[in-house]
Amino acid sequence: MTAAISLEYRQTDFPLAQVFRIARGAKTEAKVVEVSLIQDGKVGRAESVPYNRYQETIESVANQLDYVQNRLASGVDIDLILAAMSPGSAKNAIDCAFWDLKAKLAGKSVAQLLALTEPASCITAQTLSIDTPEAMAKAAAALEHPPLIKVKLDNQDIAEKMQAIYKASPNSQFIVDANEGWSMSQLVDNAKVLADCNVVLIEQPLPTGEDVELINVKLPVALCADESCHTRKDLDYLAARYQAVNIKLDKTGGLTEAVALAQEAQALGLDIMVGCMVGSSLAMAPAYLLASKAKYVDLDGPVLVAKDREYGFNIDRGLMSALDHRLWGGASANY
Structure with a gap:
């Protein structure tokens, strides 16, 4: 029994x-x-x-x-x-x-149970938090030119900050995350400047609900829904307003719904970003299994915490190591 x-x-x-x-x-x-x-x-x-x-x-x-x-x-x-x-x-x-x-x-492994491709490695964005243009440029330079940098920006000095960061790391691509902090006019007015600074994606520029204004808007940078995207039930609303969705397991309620959300979003022609809240490698591990479906990966929690868990991910200039099943997701450990 x-x-x-x-x-x-x-x-x-x-x-x-x-x-x-x-x-x-x-x-x-x-x-x-x-x-x-x-x-x-x-x-x-x-x-x-x-x-x-x-x-x-x-x-x-x-x-x-x-x-x-x-x-x-x-x-x-x-x-x-x-x-x-x-x-x-x-x-x-x-x-x-x-x-x-x-x-x-x-x-x-969980990947085998879900018929997912478990990556041997992937490129993850590394995040710059909001600061002065000079401080953000210095922080960008300290990352040593990784392929992808995520930039947190509020509604103050949007263009000035991004231009300073781009100058410090001109070979990187950038995701700008406004966390619902912009107006429609700020989005439209800054889109061209951001595109010229290698910004490839803007996350959730408008507050949830106000993004109704984005329907069929054409900008030089793709838009990604974050706070407006939780589960599959949101996709019909989002598909005409965004070009990508940010899937976070704390929003979906776990890996089960996240996998289903990714499949349905892709069927609608939306790009996938897999993201995270700020946590340790144990929080990143299930989301890592979605990296093979994602155009953008943002799982840099392990470098944001001062001390990560044992058997956590290694991230070196944006290259994220394979999942260690001693941490999560496989039969090689018994805790």
Whole structure:
């Protein structure tokens, strides 16, 4: 008889290597939730990042996990529990921990179970947080000309900052992330300058809801939905307004929905960006399996935290190493 699945969780705080600033604020540490699912002596793990933008806190996620813990203890099937949960970081942690557990029980990798191509390596963007033009240019130069840099920009000195960064790293391509911080006029007025600075993608320039204005807008730089894209139900709205979608597992509620979202987005002709909240390599690991489907990868959490987890990813000038199954996603470890 198969043993029941039990759930354990804990909060872990990862100090950041430096202050991380985006359009809606700054942070000095990543507060994450680590979930473990245990069955038959095997342990599946995952990490999620509760995000205030989506009305999530460590406490609200803990409340959801307490509920799931009680449901599992009362004998409710985990698949039924997951099906009833709303997308978000609590569901993400459970879904990804369950995939890790299934891989260990089956003696296979998660990539094999999902029929995904697991990359041997990939290029990930490396992120510049908001600062002065001079400081951002210095930070860009310190990255030593990686292929892809992600630039956080608020609505102040957009062109000046981007021109300074481009001058410091002229052979890189750039993704600009406004985090809902611009107006339509700021987007239109700066699009040509950004294109001239090797910017290939602009993420979520307008606030969610206000991006209705983007329908059939033609700009010299492609637009990517982030805060407006959570699950497949958003795609019909997004397809006429954006050219790409940023898939983050804390928004989709785990790898299961993320894979389905990627497949349907591609069928609609949208490019895929796989992204992350600020967390450790354990949060990046499930998302890494989507890299083979993605035109853009933004999984640089391991270089943003001051100290990563054991068996984490190595990122050298934007080249992200292979997933180590001792961390997550394979049968080579038993935690």
